[in-house]
Amino acid sequence: MPSLKEYFMLDRLGKFRDTLKQDNSQFMPRNRWVIYTEKKWLEYDGSQIPPEWHRWIHHICDKPPTIEKLSNPKWQLEHQENLSVELFHYFIPTSRQLQRLTSVTRSPLYNLFAETINGTTSIRAYGVVQTFFSHFCSKLDIQIGCRYFSLIANRWLSVRLELIGNLLILFCSVMAVFSRDWGTATAGLIGLAISKSLDITVILGFLVRNINDAEMSIVSVERILEYRDCPQEASWISSKGREPPSDWPSRGAVHFQKYSCRYRPELDLSLRGITAEIKPGEKVGIVGRTGAGKTSFALALFRIIEAAEGRILIDGVNIAKVGLQELRSRITIIPQDPVLFSGTLRFNLDPFNVYKDHELWTALEQVHLKQFVEAQPKKLFYEIAESGENISVGQRQLLCMARAILRRSPLIVLDEATASIDSQTDELIQRAIRTEFSRSTILTIAHRISTVMDYDRIMVLSAGKLVEFDTPEKLAAEKTSHFHALVKNSSNIEK
Template sequence: MVYLLIGLATILFIICRTLSTVALGLKSSGSLFSQLLDSLFHAPMSFYDSTPLGRILNRVSSDLSIIDLDVPFSLIISISGAVNACGTLVVLAIVTWQDLIVTIPMLCLTISLQRYYFASAKELMRMNGTTKSFVANHLAESAAGAMTIRAFEKEDLFFKRNLGLIDTNASPFSTVFRQMSGFIGMALAYGLSLNMMVVRSIQKQSTIADNIICVERLNQYMHIPSEAPEVIEENRPQLIGQLLVKWRYKICRKLHVHTEIVDLKQRHKIGIVGRTGSGKTTLIGALFRLVEPAGGKIIVDGIDISTIGLHDLRSRFGIIPQDPTLFNGTVRYNLDPMSQHSDQEIWEVLGKCQLQEALQENGKGLDSLVVESGSNWSIGQRQLFCLGRALLRRSKILVLDEATASIDNATDMILQKTIRAEFADCTVITVAHRIPTVMDCTMILGVSDGKLVEYDEPMKLMNKEGSLFGQLVEEYWSNLQSAESN
């Protein structure tokens, strides 16, 4: 009966220990993941511009998986092993104290070996995490560019490169394995079952120390400097659409200064032109505060946009980007992710974008499938979906960031016609890729080397000697005539 009660108590204790380990492990892992996710979602764009995608994926997948599954049970096994070893030591010291003559030197030796092992094992685990990021990054890039790789018949090159990165990633892990094997082999050379118990306990402690490196790596991304607050309660304005720009920004450690004042009137259609690298897209990024100004101001309706929350600013601007982005889900979800509009409103917008017929032929309507990145739709259709989002939002300020750069002329005409009809009472800012796109704009803003060089009506700039816009128009028509003659 006594042994039965002891056995039942042991079973109950082990069950409670396991359940508490799982519960506390999930709670701690959930807390780390929440902080990591919050930090990544509020990180500035400069962080993503300078951090490879594979490094981020490795943190939120491999490192987090080790914290979820390995750390809690390694910790509890290590603690139980240490308690068993200490208990056995105490019993031996009482019953056969002579064993301490062998056990104490063995304990000192294993502790010194453990310290020696920790010094190199931690660095090897850090190297393992870094090289694993290269594997993930290469895999993501290969998957994204699979069509291009096949077109140039470079599959073998990318496959060999992937194997090389995997070998590089495996080398630190194999070194850790050999170190652990040598460490255990030296300890076992002394015999005694007690020493084996001590070695196992120290082995688990070493495993925990290695796995804690994952927590250290997550901690690096849990304290990324955040963007400005999403909402500033004491300053929540209604933005109408008149912009006054006087600013300077800092990018790539180089300070570009804009000393001119640009007054973008309400309901004006402004075209931003300039050569590659002149600062057109950066100007748009500053308008959305993706790049924080180092000085100067951007004023909308008399309000400095740096004094309001990012959500209040960005939610009142509409944008049709150069690279249309669609999410995995349905057409309804991609057009209205917050479920703020009725199906009738969505169908009306799809009709204006000339997508209604394509969805009706599909047979599933608004529940039509959109796969990851919208690859089951053409680039032109994806761009029209982005136009549909802007139409649903009814923003008073619409930004077109080279929205027609990657679409055909027919889709470009649909886009421009819809924008002229539906956004007639809005301020429209267009970063131009094709010169005809901005010919009907009210004003043209010319940018060169990060500075404003001209701002006037299109016809006046074309007739102005030495005008940047005039030069771009001449080059466009010259290239077009050469292409037609060829």
């Protein structure tokens, strides 16, 4: 029985693919290929290689090496190989860009199709069916055009590869005739060379397309690496030994100490050197013009943006040392755009099933939604559509208020919660704030100055800086203050 190397050295014509298809487990494990070259042995496990690279290696090591082994120095294939490489250099970059264009133009087409399906009723009601049809045809023409040029590029390559393959067959045939005079090849060897060269066109076509597919597949790897290298949030839970007290925060005191933050490292500071102390149970209104930093103030409390300088203390605990889950679960925010999920009303009020039904009814009664829910056949199991589309904006806001009442957090942030609702709902929210959160610290970010005029103090922001922080009466009385200008401007708008 010959050794493994002797088994392959019996014939130096190339890789014995047909022999490997047979039962040769006595020589090597299943699915393992051993390829002999003049320089070294290459051994790999076929099951561990992606399909594109698997086929690429297969075509590299199949017919072309066989033909070269059959050739003597007079039968060199250098010109054919160089010509193929030149074609690859032209085709692969072009094909790659065309495929990317095809993918880029496909996404808007799919988005428009999905939006049209979802808005069919509105499209027909407004009589713009033909407009959307023309818009869709326009995007479809662009996508088909990119796909068409991609197919043309493939045909361009196929024609030239066919030409190269035919030239190779002609070359082998001519050299076979002259080899009779040279006496360097037998009839069997010549027949094997010609039969192998017949497949060279197919091999070259598969080779270049597999290389192209492999390059396109690498894009997925690049995306994975991009997500892997994305900056991550801080730890979800506090490190051992730094956990906040179980009842934290118990009072709701907030202290900003020379706090600055930015959204990304390359951007300017959105808050600059904020120093302020908010007492437990205090109602503070945060006002300012657009871009003053009001929303950044709220995001900083939840560590959605991290501190560039300074720190924030809640009940004496530095929030930078607290895990994100512990921080965000113990303070409450009522956002400008209410967040509701597709599911029952009970699920939206109590997604983790912590509270009992009578507590939910009490919260609904306090926000004046009990009558509406009782009128529904399923009551607490009334189905809420995605984003709460089957209820009004005001009712969505009141549901968020009911969630806040259930949690009873000592610190509550209202991020412009009354900017997009009617005056009646606004009054209900303000009444709930005064009665149900009388012991909680309230930070309200508002455009309507009237909603914060009865608060304890007003914080005025401008260009990310804290410019004024005092009672509304005192600030409004100073004619040179920023708050006085905001009140005056608000009064003119309301008139």
